[in-house]
Amino acid sequence: MAHDAALKDLSSLLGDALTLSKSDLDLHGRSESHFPDTPPDAVAYPRSTEEVAAIVRICAAHGCPVVGWGTGTSLEGQSQAVQGGVVVDFSRMDRVIEVNQADMDVRVQPGVTREALNAELRATGLFFPVDPGANASLGGMASTRASGTTAVRYGTMRDNVLGLEVVLADGRVIRTGTRARKSSAGYDLTGLFVGAEGTLGLITELTLRLQGQPEAISAAVCAFDDIGAAVQAVIDTIQMGIPMARIEFVDTASVRAVNAYADMSLPQKPHLLVEFHGSEGGVAEQAESFGAIVAEHGGSDFQWAQKPEDRTALWKMRHNAFYAILALRPGCRSIVTDVCVPISRLAEAVEATIADLEAHDVTGPILGHVGDGNFHAILMFDPADAAEEARALAAAGRMVDRALALGGTSTGEHGIGLGKRGYMAREHGDGWEVMGSVKRALDPNDIMNPGKLVPDP
Structure with a gap:
């Protein structure tokens, strides 16, 4: 094994917290997307920043690769140990260290998941707003600059990380940022590590911005006859300044999938899923304004979900859309890709993508966070059919070409990784x-x- 010397020293340091078991290596070699499995040489489970620093120093001395691991939900191969080495699994560094209620911030270890953090915050009247769908770890979310359904209102991880503790490649531990809400003191090192995907260091602590839990929440789902009308309704909503908490799009194929998966009966048309946060009066006013826009664009089948359990069911449906779509073709794999464009070009980008997929015989339901111009395609293929896989990969490439030509980016939230x-x-x-x-x-x-x-x- 290429990294035997490093593993011997790591075993002396960590004991049972270093594993070479095949099942653990296989688990940490998998991807949620289409990438081949790449098991590491070992998996380390540190419990402190000091242990992480010691792991990195040993690996640096032996030239052994180090790959961070949160919950393994990244979609562009960020956690694949493509050159072997050690995966550092942060699941045992999962403490909420300090909640500063008056300042509306919190310090956490990187293995804390967003759902665990919000459960911890429930009694404080605060919550952490970034919601990528998966119950990802906060360290992983920062590393990929994650966002999700609520980014249109609360921003991405870039906007919600105040400071970090990071172990660098030589084992040094640095702190970036402060708990102050702004600073003009030098380079923005926090911003440098948020989105670096573990290529510059390992995040061992995060200071995060919190939000007050809204007094009132209301959600709704509505159907449209065509994609253009749905997306134009989104554009008008954003341009009018209606403060949407979430505004999501699912196309007809996605609706068909979630109907079958979750035993729902949504009309087989493109849909918008929306949510409003604020005071009772503010939410009612926002909903009324949005309803007028929907009517103007021919929206129908407007259903409100004001009870917490109804809202939970609505967003669970949206978050499970990926698994619902995969269930359309049991045994298939998928290229889960996203692009982001200026919102004025969103309808053009979505309609051109759908036409392209149809023209090249690629199955690819589309959904996404259209309030900020970010949409996803789940391009499915039979892993035994090389030609179908090639068509799906080519379609993903054309999505990027189109986004860049429209002034957008190759990825709004999934990140770069390998893919x-x-x-x-x-x-x-x-x-x-x-x-x-x-x-x-x-x-x-x-x-x-x-x-x-x-x-x-």
């Missing part, structure tokens, strides 16, 4: 080489999640 690394030069030009220079400055031996995000050294 979208090939588009980075096209999107960023010489800026991608600058990212590589930052990587080389902080990780000259390329041990931190090598083979991802940045150019080869």
Whole structure:
């Protein structure tokens, strides 16, 4: 084994908290998307920042790759140990360290999941708003600059991380940011590590911005005869300044899938799913304004979900859409891809994508966070059919080409990892080489999640 010396030293450090069992290695080699399994040489389960720093120092001494692992829900191969080495699983670093209720912030270890944090905050009147759907770890969410259904109102992880503790490639531990709400003190190192996908260091603590739980919440679902009308309703809603908490789109194929999966009876048409947060009066006013926009664009079958259990069912349906779509073709795999465009070009991008998929015989239901111009396609293929897989990959590439041509980006929230690394030069030009220079400055031996995000050294 290429990294035997490192594993021997790590075993002395960690004891049973280092595992080489095949089942554990296989679990940490899997991806939720289409990437082949790449089991690491070992999995480490640290319990403290000091242990993480010691792990990294040992790996640095032996040139052994280090890959961070939260819950393994990333979709672009960010957690794949493509060069072997050690996966550092943060599931045992899962403490909520300090809630500062008056300042509306919290310090957490990276293994805390967003659902666990919000359960802990329930009695405080506060909540953490970023909701990517999966019950991801907060360290992983920061590393991929995650967002999700609530980003249109509350922003992405970039907007909600105030500071970090990070272990660098040489084992040094640094702190970035403060609990102050703003600062002009030097480079924004917090922003540098949020979205770095573990290529610059391992996040061992996060300070996060919290929000007050809204007095009133109301959600609704409505159908449209065509995609253009639904997306234009979104554009008008955003341009009118209606403060939507969520505004999601599902196409007809996605509706068909969730109807079968969740035993629902939504009309087989494109739908918008929306949610409003605020005071009782504010929510009623927002809902009335949105209802008028929906009527103007021919929306129908408007159903309100004001009871908590009805809202939970609505968003559970949306979050389970991925699994519902996969259930349409048991045994298939999928390329789960996302792009983001300026909202004025959203209808054009979605309609062109659907036409492209039909023209090239690719099954790819579309859904997404259309309030910020971000949409997803779940491109399915039979893993035994190389030609079908190739068509799906080519369609994903054309989605990126289209997004870039419209002034958008190759990914709004999934990140780069392995899957979208090939588009980075096209999107960023010489800026991608600058990212590589930052990587080389902080990780000259390329041990931190090598083979991802940045150019080869």
